[in-house]
Amino acid sequence: MDFPLLLRSILLPLCLLFSVIQSRPYTSSQKIQLPGDSLALSVADFGATGDGIHYDTSAIQSAINACNHHYTSSSSICRVKFPLGTYLTAKLHLRSGVLLDVTENAVLLGGPRIEDYPAETSSEWYVVVANNATDVGITGGGAIDGQGSKFVVRFDERKNVMVSWNQTGACLGDECRPRLVGFVDSTNVQIWNITLRDPAYWCLHIVRCDNTSVHDVSILGDFNTPNNDGIDIEDSNNTFITRCHIDTGDDAICPKTYLAPLYNLTVTDCWIRTKSSAIKLGSASWFEFKSLVFDNITIFESHRGLGMQIRDGGNVNGITFSNMNISTRYYDPSWWGRAEPIYITTCPRDSSSKEGSISNLLFVNITIVSENGVFLSGSPNGLLTDIKFKNMNITLRRWSNYTSGLVDYRPGCQGLMNHSATAGIIMEHVNGFSVENVDLKWSDDNLNAWNVPLEFRPSTVNNVSFVGFSSGLLHEIV
Ligand SMILES: *[C@@H]1O[C@H](CO)[C@@H](O)[C@H](O)[C@H]1NC(C)=O
Ligand SMILES: *[C@@H]1O[C@H](CO)[C@@H](O)[C@H](O)[C@H]1NC(C)=O
Ligand SMILES: *[C@@H]1O[C@H](CO)[C@@H](O)[C@H](O)[C@H]1NC(C)=O
Numbered sequence: 001m002d003f004p005l006l007l008r009s010i011l012l013p014l015c016l017l018f019s020v021i022q023s024r025p026y027t028s029s030q031k032i033q034l035p036g037d038s039l040a041l042s043v044a045d046f047g048a049t050g051d052g053i054h055y056d057t058s059a060i061q062s063a064i065n066a067c068n069h070h071y072t073s074s075s076s077i078c079r080v081k082f083p084l085g086t087y088l089t090a091k092l093h094l095r096s097g098v099l100l101d102v103t104e105n106a107v108l109l110g111g112p113r114i115e116d117y118p119a120e121t122s123s124e125w126y127v128v129v130a131n132n133a134t135d136v137g138i139t140g141g142g143a144i145d146g147q148g149s150k151f152v153v154r155f156d157e158r159k160n161v162m163v164s165w166n167q168t169g170a171c172l173g174d175e176c177r178p179r180l181v182g183f184v185d186s187t188n189v190q191i192w193n194i195t196l197r198d199p200a201y202w203c204l205h206i207v208r209c210d211n212t213s214v215h216d217v218s219i220l221g222d223f224n225t226p227n228n229d230g231i232d233i234e235d236s237n238n239t240f241i242t243r244c245h246i247d248t249g250d251d252a253i254c255p256k257t258y259l260a261p262l263y264n265l266t267v268t269d270c271w272i273r274t275k276s277s278a279i280k281l282g283s284a285s286w287f288e289f290k291s292l293v294f295d296n297i298t299i300f301e302s303h304r305g306l307g308m309q310i311r312d313g314g315n316v317n318g319i320t321f322s323n324m325n326i327s328t329r330y331y332d333p334s335w336w337g338r339a340e341p342i343y344i345t346t347c348p349r350d351s352s353s354k355e356g357s358i359s360n361l362l363f364v365n366i367t368i369v370s371e372n373g374v375f376l377s378g379s380p381n382g383l384l385t386d387i388k389f390k391n392m393n394i395t396l397r398r399w400s401n402y403t404s405g406l407v408d409y410r411p412g413c414q415g416l417m418n419h420s421a422t423a424g425i426i427m428e429h430v431n432g433f434s435v436e437n438v439d440l441k442w443s444d445d446n447l448n449a450w451n452v453p454l455e456f457r458p459s460t461v462n463n464v465s466f467v468g469f470s471s472g473l474l475h476e477i478v
């Protein structure tokens with residue numbers, strides 16, 4: 001960084017801070033703010049160029065710090081505004097009381113170099129991260145862009161080969177890339193009216209947070225990039241996601257539990273396309289998942305619709321999936337997923353893992369068109385209990401060229417298993433499965449042997465009830 005710029009980025013914030021302090025003396029009457037009376041600081045006033053070439057990191061960080069100072073002294077939220085421009089940045093630390101306001105014609109561009117994500121462990125690599133913050137968020141109508149394409153070593157329509165930032169020894173394998181946006185150990189988090197695009201790795205990561213609201217957010221990843229997750233919600237309570245649009249390669253909405261349980265996640269009014277699971281619980285699943293609601297969601301041509309990969313002993317209890325249109329199809333088998341519209345599994349990750357159980361699931365008002373059937377697979381000590389399907393139309397039809405006949409237990413477990421038949425619903429280790437008003441239709445295409453409507457091993461499946469279940473050939477109007 002050249003000297004004048006450095007000077008500017010140090011002096012400007014100081015001046016600004018002064019004017020803030022001078023114009024708003026810390027008297028008790030000043031602490032009462034009317035709605036909308038929050039302070040807004042422009043990153044331009046802190047020396048940001050917005051030219052997309054020079055790093056604006058220190059200018060933006062200074063604006064965030066000044067805003068946070070305002071919040072701690074006045075208790076009112078402060079906006080960091082990005083006017084028209086492209087702001088190249090290394091890792092930024094978002095702080096309490098600060099709203100990043102990336103306006104409609106502004107883009108915050110994550111740096112593509114390893115030194116843009118200083119040391120620490122790879123789990124701390126984000127373009128923007130809030131740690132231990134409260135009343136914090138991102139909005140404005142603009143975009144945050146991770147330049148994920150610069151992390152692709154070889155583009156491949158089946159699956160891109162990605163770089164591994166392994167030089168530092170911070171991590172291994174190909175999951176060695178920075179995430180886009182993270183909120184960690186934070187409360188009262190709001191992310192709305194923003195596009196998050198082209199992340200190098202996971203896109204939006206919510207970790208050990210309470211009271212998070214995500215709405216009117218578009219997440220645009222790369223359909224061929226592995227680990228391009230949409231929203232990962234980890235060990236967090238009271239998360240509300242609505243009106244989201246997610247088009248990406250890996251799991252789109254993915255609750256996980258590593259160190260603590262996850263309670264009260266509600267997702268409504270979303271559109272999703274992914275080459276992995278649209279909604280997936282797990283695979284990290286050491287603690288409980290409880291009270292989750294997914295409503296009014298369209299899942300389009302994804303590799304898997306509603307999934308649970310419970311592998312580490314945590315239990316799942318009380319989940320509702322309602323009012324959905326789901327289409328699932330085969331893609332390359334190097335991706336987890338085999339076109340299952342619904343995939344519920346508890347086989348333990350490895351011989352040392354505990355078996356979690358899954359109970360009290362309701363699937364209601366769901367229309368499915370898919371290339372494979374439903375997979376309900378518990379384990380001897382991880383039963384699937386009280387599963388209900390109500391008002392569902394399932395159409396099984398082939399339209400891609402990928403071969404069928406493999407059953408997917410990954411990760412771990414029995415892996416990909418050869419299976420000659422394609423079943424409408426496979427059940428194993430289930431106790432309590434009630435089917436009410438469900439119609440299952442078969443296409444008579446020649447690509448597939450749709451030869452087993454319902455498949456189960458009686459010794460592991462108990463208390464099954466079918467009321468108003470119909471099955472038959474699909475008569476397509478040509
Ligand atoms: C979190 O922030 C609070 C003040 O907001 C502070 O007291 C506490 O030490 C911080 N915790 C950590 C782990 O940084
Ligand atoms: C999103 O931001 C744009 C640009 O600032 C604004 O015009 C629009 O009203 C906002 N929409 C919502 C839903 O907040
Ligand atoms: C990462 O680095 C470690 C240690 O240098 C090495 O053993 C491993 O093979 C590397 N992995 C990749 C994917 O480059």
Ligand SMILES: *[C@@H]1O[C@H](CO)[C@@H](O)[C@H](O)[C@H]1NC(C)=O
Pocket residue numbers: 188189190211213
């Ligand atoms: C949750 O956060 C929002 C702001 O994001 C705030 O208005 C609301 O009061 C918070 N709710 C609770 C229960 O703290």
Ligand SMILES: *[C@@H]1O[C@H](CO)[C@@H](O)[C@H](O)[C@H]1NC(C)=O
Pocket residue numbers: 208209210235236237260261263
């Ligand atoms: C979520 O709630 C559970 C149960 O009350 C609690 O153990 C956990 O610490 C909470 N997590 C957060 C991030 O607040």
Ligand SMILES: *[C@@H]1O[C@H](CO)[C@@H](O)[C@H](O)[C@H]1NC(C)=O
Pocket residue numbers: 237238263264291
């Ligand atoms: C989950 O939501 C319920 C109902 O709103 C509330 O009573 C409970 O405290 C919440 N759980 C946690 C861990 O916040």
Ligand SMILES: *[C@@H]1O[C@H](CO)[C@@H](O)[C@H](O)[C@H]1NC(C)=O
Pocket residue numbers: 243268269270271296
């Ligand atoms: C369902 O979600 C879509 C957006 O995906 C929205 O347009 C529609 O109004 C929602 N329907 C209901 C009944 O809320």
Ligand SMILES: *[C@@H]1O[C@H](CO)[C@@H](O)[C@H](O)[C@H]1NC(C)=O
Pocket residue numbers: 296297298323324325367
């Ligand atoms: C599903 O499709 C039907 C028919 O096209 C439509 O009426 C319904 O609103 C759709 N539901 C969702 C959640 O998109």
Ligand SMILES: *[C@@H]1O[C@H](CO)[C@@H](O)[C@H](O)[C@H]1NC(C)=O
Pocket residue numbers: 365366367391392393439
């Ligand atoms: C299933 O199809 C029937 C007959 O076409 C229709 O009446 C019903 O609304 C459909 N149900 C769902 C959940 O799409």
Ligand SMILES: *[C@@H]1O[C@H](CO)[C@@H](O)[C@H](O)[C@H]1NC(C)=O
Pocket residue numbers: 322323364365391
């Ligand atoms: C399912 O659809 C029916 C008929 O459209 C509606 O009355 C009912 O409220 C829906 N159930 C849920 C849980 O949304």
Ligand SMILES: *[C@@H]1O[C@H](CO)[C@@H](O)[C@H](O)[C@H]1NC(C)=O
Pocket residue numbers: 399400401
């Ligand atoms: C299936 O393969 C044929 C011949 O390779 C190709 O022409 C066609 O476009 C493929 N269809 C799909 C849906 O991929």
Ligand SMILES: *[C@@H]1O[C@H](CO)[C@@H](O)[C@H](O)[C@H]1NC(C)=O
Pocket residue numbers: 406416417418
């Ligand atoms: C499945 O069987 C086919 C031939 O029957 C074989 O080529 C293939 O390797 C098997 N796949 C797996 C995953 O076992």
